[in-house]
Amino acid sequence: MGNKRATSTQGFLLYGAWVVSLVATFGSLYFSEIKGFIPCELCWYQRILMYPLTLILGIGTFQNDSSVKKFVLPLALIGGSISLMHYLEQKIPGFGGIKPCVSGVPCNTEYINWFGFVTIPFLALVAFVMIACSMIFIKSKKSME
Numbered sequence: 001m002g003n004k005r006a007t008s009t010q011g012f013l014l015y016g017a018w019v020v021s022l023v024a025t026f027g028s029l030y031f032s033e034i035k036g037f038i039p040c041e042l043c044w045y046q047r048i049l050m051y052p053l054t055l056i057l058g059i060g061t062f063q064n065d066s067s068v069k070k071f072v073l074p075l076a077l078i079g080g081s082i083s084l085m086h087y088l089e090q091k092i093p094g095f096g097g098i099k100p101c102v103s104g105v106p107c108n109t110e111y112i113n114w115f116g117f118v119t120i121p122f123l124a125l126v127a128f129v130m131i132a133c134s135m136i137f138i139k140s141k142k143s144m145e
Contacts, residue, residue, distance in 0.1 A: 010066045010138055017072070017134035018057035024127035025054045031111065031120060040105040042086040046124045049079035053131060066138045073135040080128035086121035 028047055031037045039047065053075055060068030088095040090108050110119050 007064070011061070011064055013134040013138050014057065014061045014064070014066060014068070017131045018054070018061045020127050020130045020134075021050060021053040021057050024050050024124060027123065028120075035111075037111040037120075038105045040107040040109060042082060042089070042107045043120065043124075045082050046079055046086070046121070046128075049075050049082070050124065050127065053079075057131075069135045069138050073132060076128045076132040076135065080125055080132060083121050083125035083128055087119065087125055090119055090121060091117070 028039075028043075028050070032039055053072055056068050056071050056075075060066065060072075085095070086107060090110055113119055
């Protein structure tokens with residue numbers, strides 16, 4: 001009985017992470033393709049790390065395969081780190097000089113600023129953290145046996 005419950009929890013965590021990646025992917029496409037916001041360099045790096053998660057987590061969810069954790073967790077942690085750096089660059093003036101954007105839209109541009117702190121990099125950070133936490137709570141198949 002405990003194994004069935006663990007499998008159910010695994011499936012829920014996979015499904016939840018997949019939904020978060022879908023919302024993040026379609027949200028970024030909405031901001032750029034419908035609202036016309038031009039992504040900066042750091043936004044592109046975050047997209048490069050988020051978009052494959054949608055595919056990997058989708059496959060893992062429908063095959064109920066928690067082994068995707070080994071692929072998803074590194075991508076989510078790296079993406080979250082880039083999102084955090086990007087958010088700090090937007091909100092803390094001293095972070096702007098770490099790696100200045102050299103072409104296109106400056107990385108400290110805030111297209112949205114909901115409630116005074118919710119920007120696009122913040123939304124990406126929340127998505128990466130939610131996905132990473134889901135993967136951390138998924139137990140490996142070895143520990144379930």
